Every structure is written in C-alpha cells, then in structure tokens.
Amino acid sequence: MSLDPLHLCLLFSSALFCVGLIGALARSSTILVLLGIELMLNAANINFIAFWRYGPAPAPATGVMFVIFSIAVAAAEAAVGLALIIAVYRHQKSIRLQEANRLKG
C-alpha cells in the first residue's frame, strides 16, 4: 500500500463524495440535500483535476476544460434546484422533504 499524491487525492475526493452522500440521505431539509449534491459534484471535479495533474495527459489542458464545463453545469443545476425549492415552499409552506409528497400544484 503506497501513499503517493494521486492515491491521496482520490481518497480525499471519495471521502468528500461520501460526506455529501450522507448529508443528502440523512437531512430532510431540501436546501441541505441540494448542498450535499453540490459537494458530490465538487468531489467529481477534484477527481478530474487529480487525474489531469498526475495521469498520463494526452493534451495538456483537457482536465481543466472538463472541470470548467462541469462547474458551469453545476451552477445551472444549483439555480434550477433552488428555484424548485422556492416553488415547492410556496405550495407546501415547508421545505421538509417528508411534507413535499405531491407534485400537483
């Protein structure tokens, strides 16, 4: 078992992914669930950068490009998710997941 930087980066990103997963599963506040999902997306970005830095790179900027596009998609996802939370709150007067149990407006 060797602890080179690449293994450490991968361990870091999988630990961050699991923190986000636990948060998204355990909490019932919709905002915290969305933040957990954001953390999981960030963990994926860390993997991209780790493999860009230490992997055999065919093109020097591929990993950076991928992370930039991934951050843009994550920002769009956050905006739509929070708008959904506000729309659900207007109908149910609550952001608890247990009470948001119908899709009919």
Place this chain on the structure above:
Amino acid sequence: MIAALVIIAVITLATAAVALALRNLIHSVLLLVASWFGIAAFYLWAGAEFVAFAQVLVYVGAVSMVVLFAVLLTRRSRVETVVSPDSLSRAVSAVITGVAVFGVLATAIFGTRLTPSTAAAPTVTVRDIGTQLMGTHAAALLIIGLLLTVALLGAVVLAAQDPDETNKDAS
C-alpha cells in the same frame, strides 16, 4: 507537498461534515463556503489556478449567495432559520450507507495500481485555455452557454409567482 494536501483535505472534509450536521441553515451555508475555499485551495495546490479562481467566483461568490437567498425566502418565522431535528434512524442508516460506499471506493483505489507521472505540473496559461475554448471546444462552449441561458430562464419561470395566485392569496 503531501502535508499541504493532507491539511487542505482535513479542513475541507471537517467543514463539510460539520456544515451538513448543523441545524441552523445559515451556519451550514457559511461553513460550506469555507469548504468550497478548501477545494479552491486544492486546485491551487494541484497547479490549476484558473479552475481555482473559477471555483471561488462561482461557488463562494454566486452559489453561496443564491443558497442564502433561498434560506431566507423559505424560513417559517422572521428570525428563525433553525430546522427541526431529523429522525435518528435515517441518520444512522445514511451514515452506514456512506461508510459502506467509502469502503468500496477506498478498496478500489488501493486495489488499483496507478502509475502517477512524477513530472512537474503541466503549465496551462489563461491564454492556452482561451485558445482551446474558442478553438477545440467551441461547440461545447456554445452548448454550455445555451444550457445556462435555458436553465436560468427556467429558474425564473419556476420561482415566479402567478399574478392570479397572488390575488387568490390576498383575498
């Protein structure tokens, strides 16, 4: 080199874990800002300066503000931003699931023989990134622009209130 990575990882993971365990939503968001700063520090450590600054701009600047607005718009009373406690059984099963997933991932990571390149970090200047965005990845850039426009318009449509509904609430 390794010590810096360990410190960054510990700070990021600790702030993220505490943020997702707190009951006050505002404290959670502010702690997650610290966690996103930690991730930006990791990008700087790995030599991806542009991505680090994009992370700070997008997450620390924009996403945190949007989340704070959502917290303030969806609170029950004027001062309270504390959510009621969650069920313990769900928390326990979530932790068990998370630890199991981490176990699987860690086993896979240590079971794989990776050959990390010992070369210095590839230098990617902002000029290179701009040239690649406008050249090789021009189609992807256009699609991302379209996606962001559609997503933000959709967010406005979702969050906007119907005028009829406002009248109904008032009457």
